[in-house]
Amino acid sequence: MTDRKNIEEFIGRVALGDRAALAALYDATSGKLFSVCLRVLKNRSEAEDALQDVYLRIWAKADRYAVTGHSPMTWLITVARNLAIDRLRAKKSNHVDLDSVGELVEKRPGPEAASIAASEQRRISACFAELPPDRADAVRSAYLDGATYQTLADRFDVPLNTMRTWLRRSLQSLKECLSR
């Protein structure tokens, strides 16, 4: 089992230009980062292209990891998610197919529900449980699917400003809960 210390060491060696360390980091973390990309892009081939970019970016930016103050997995996930969302937005800049986005999101309740259940002890799950279920879903979808305010407003059938208010209040509640 690869733990946090291993992954941190891999990143440290990658920062020094160690290619074998990048391969080791890939072996230890690609399953998770691929699922992050796939969740955003909803297409295996596009998610695989994104994943390759993710590790090239990690290769280029590993020396900056220490100053982010993050745990290694938080940093890797943040890099992967942002890059996947960049690709998603670039793809959709001229054409937004809202129906298909909503459909894909709604077709996949299983793994998420299961994974949320598996992490009951985590603070954030407990705090999500305090939110009204549809608002918790909206925050999760913004993070995991990279959904925009417009997509969320369409999906929950509320005006855009209402969705913004929902999200901001939900985040406020989350923050209060997490800071308790």
Added chain:
Amino acid sequence: MSDLQDIPEDEALAAEYVLRLLDADAEQAFAARLQTQPDLRAHVQFWEAELATMAMDLPEDTPSPSVRAKLVAELGGEAVRPRRGWAWGRGWAWNWLAFPAMAAVALAAFLVFSPMLRGPAFDPTLHATLISQDGGLHIEAGYAPDGNLFKVIPEQGRPATGRDFELWVIGADAPAPVSLGVIPADRESLFEITPEIAALIDGGTLAVSDEPAGGSPTGAPTGAILALDEFFDADLFRAG
């Protein structure tokens, strides 16, 4: 806006920035402020760390092995390029800008070794050059669609005692490497491949692994991948 009363504006912005909910202009403006305002960075860091735990709970999924192969090939190219600068041809400069580093390295080697790939009965259209990181192993390979012929020329390097070199093709969208079999390390070999394997070559990657004598017992590489190269089309590089 009336909906901002519940949460300080900067905190809300930080959360929206992390969630990627800001439009492009607002995102850029916030990113600029982040450079100079440590308190904003603290908000961003808080949300990045908390929200990432949601992703940690996603079930893992397995990407195609070709992703790893391409990644290794790309990084390998980056390291090898400076050492091979001497081989870069005169009139080729425009090409180097347009092709990835590995293609450049492969072409450099191809220019040097191509006469050996051009027998009268064998006219390859796709090539791959396998060179290990330490330079101790070097294998040239070519594929001719006419007759589905595959030729392998071991230039340098021998397997350890009791071990064999085995070649693999990794198709661009294939789920796993497909074996081309064990190759003799002391002489050229020319063999016919199946149409199924031939279909993987264009756009695919060639790899060589270190295996037990007789080849991998499992049908997948079991030993170290010693070198990789994407197949490249020699005609692309021919002048005029």
